Amino acid sequence: MQDFVQLWVYLSATPLFGLTATLVTYVLAQAFYHQMQQAPWANPVLWTVLTLALLLWVSHTPYPTYFSGAQFIHFLLGPAVVSLAWPLWQRRTQLVDRFRPLLVAALVGGTTAGGSAVLIAWALGLPPSLLRSLAPKSVTAPVAMGIAEQLGGVPALAAVFAVLTGLVGAISAKYLFDALGPFTPCERGFALGVSAHGIGAARAMQVHPDAGAYAALALGMQVILSSLLIPLIARLF
Amino acid sequence: MITLTGLAWLLIFQSLGEVLTRLLHLRLPGPVIGLLLLVAALRLERVRAPVGAAAEVLLSHFSLLFVPVGVGVITHLDLLAQYGLRLLVVLLLSTWLGLIVTALVLRRLLRGGQGEDPAA
Numbered sequence: 359m360q361d362f363v364q365l366w367v368y369l370s371a372t373p374l375f376g377l378t379a380t381l382v383t384y385v386l387a388q389a390f391y392h393q394m395q396q397a398p399w400a401n402p403v404l405w406t407v408l409t410l411a412l413l414l415w416v417s418h419t420p421y422p423t424y425f426s427g428a429q430f431i432h433f434l435l436g437p438a439v440v441s442l443a444w445p446l447w448q449r450r451t452q453l454v455d456r457f458r459p460l461l462v463a464a465l466v467g468g469t470t471a472g473g474s475a476v477l478i479a480w481a482l483g484l485p486p487s488l489l490r491s492l493a494p495k496s497v498t499a500p501v502a503m504g505i506a507e508q509l510g511g512v513p514a515l516a517a518v519f520a521v522l523t524g525l526v527g528a529i530s531a532k533y534l535f536d537a538l539g540p541f542t543p544c545e546r547g548f549a550l551g552v553s554a555h556g557i558g559a560a561r562a563m564q565v566h567p568d569a570g571a572y573a574a575l576a577l578g579m580q581v582i583l584s585s586l587l588i589p590l591i592a593r594l595f
Numbered sequence: 596m597i598t599l600t601g602l603a604w605l606l607i608f609q610s611l612g613e614v615l616t617r618l619l620h621l622r623l624p625g626p627v628i629g630l631l632l633l634v635a636a637l638r639l640e641r642v643r644a645p646v647g648a649a650a651e652v653l654l655s656h657f658s659l660l661f662v663p664v665g666v667g668v669i670t671h672l673d674l675l676a677q678y679g680l681r682l683l684v685v686l687l688l689s690t691w692l693g694l695i696v697t698a699l700v701l702r703r704l705l706r707g708g709q710g711e712d713p714a715a
Contacts, residue, residue: 376663380659380662380663380666383662384659384662402658403658403659403661403662403665406659406662406665407662407665407666407668410662410666411666411668411669414666414669415669421666421667421669421670424663424666425663425667428662428663428666429663431659431660431662431663432660432663432664434653434660435626435660435661436609436625436626437602437605437606437609437626437649437653438653438654438657438660439609439624439626439627439629439630440605440608440609440612440626440629440630440633441605441633441646441649441650441653441654442630442650442654443608443630443631443633443634443637443646443650444637444646444647444650444651444654445650445654446630446634447634447637447643448647456705458704459700459701459704459705460701462700462704463697463700463701463704464697466696466697466700467693467694467696467697467698467700467701468693468697470689470692470693470696470697471689471690471692471693471694471696471697472689472693474688474689474692474693475685475686475689478684478685478688478689479681479682479685482681482684482685483681484678484681484682484685488674488678488682492685495686495689496689496690496693499661499664500624500626501624501626501627504624505624508622514664514667514670514671515671515674517664517667518664518665518667518668518671519682519686520664521661521664521665521668522665522668522686523686523689523690524658524661525665526686526687526690526691527690527693527694528658530687530690530691531694534691534694534695535694535698538695541698541702542702544701544705545698545701545702545705546698548697548698548701549693549694549695549697549698549701550694552693552697553690553693553694553697554690554693554694556657556658556660556661557657557658557661559657560657560658561658563654563655563657574654576697578630581627581630582627582630582631585622585623585624585627586622586623589622
């Protein structure tokens with residue numbers, strides 16, 4: 359038993375632990391998601407995050423220890439943002455043909471998502487540091503962190519809000535669109551990319567090819583527009 | 596191998612973006628500059644094929660990449676205890692508003708443009 363404890367203490371402190379735990383949990387959550395016919399509530403990111411958070415809490419593992427391994431996955435967010443050039447390039451004819459409608463929808467929708475978050479939070483009496491971290495919540499995590507830093511928010515918190523926003527979108531969008539009905543896969547996908555960034559777009563890609571294409575397009579546009587506009591708008595206040 | 600070459604290109608463009616944004620004091624994050632440069636560079640065949648392969652791999656597992664940051668929620672438990680319910684309201688309402696407004700605007704603009712000629 360003593361040996362076992364020592365072994366755990368050793369292993370849990372190496373980067374191997376965070377990386378293995380993340381990948382294994384995600385693969386299991388993905389299998390569960392497919393078992394459940396990709397039901398929105400079975401979202402793999404949701405269950406992976408919950409399981410890992412519980413695991414760290416139960417085993418008293420500090421987050422930095424976990425992150426020393428998980429950072430190898432986290433790092434890939436940068437190249438993944440760069441790789442959004444690919445869906446933009448692939449759909450360049452649609453992008454050019456429908457440039458105005460898409461641009462207007464991305465601008466109006468993105469402003470609504472970020473603006474309403476700040477307004478509602480302000481109305482509910484949340485402190486300014488939280489407001490600054492909430493503003494970029496509909497932007498994909500790594501970019502949201504950069505924007506929050508410029509705004510004087512807390513980057514790590516902004517990233518958590520971005521992930522939670524993505525989860526809300528990925529889990530509830532289907533029910534919302536079905537209830538307010540009829541929306542085409544293109545409209546659904548684009549809205550998910552604008553309002554629920556990478557996690558919403560990932561859901562759209564799994565559900566329908568058109569929805570996925572428009573979600574990726576929205577994601578690329580959203581990243582560019584928000585990193586240009588949010589700091590400009592924030593300077594007005 | 597083609598995927599690895601693509602990943603190398605992505606990293607090169609990300610690095611270029613980081614260098615440019617710091618040298619020129621731009622307000623855009625490095626990866627976003629890299630994205631813009633790469634869109635232009637995708638005209639070149641030798642960049643396009645490998646980047647396409649790497650992008651397909653990265654983007655098809657995009658949601659995995661958010662897990663490490665998501666687990667970071669445990670470092671903000673005090674904040675959640677204090678403001679959790681209000682934050683939940685904010686996140687739910689603003690995300691739903693964003694989804695609905697985007698979809699409605701897009702539907703209106705796309706169908707409005709096409710709906711004129713058939714005269715239903």
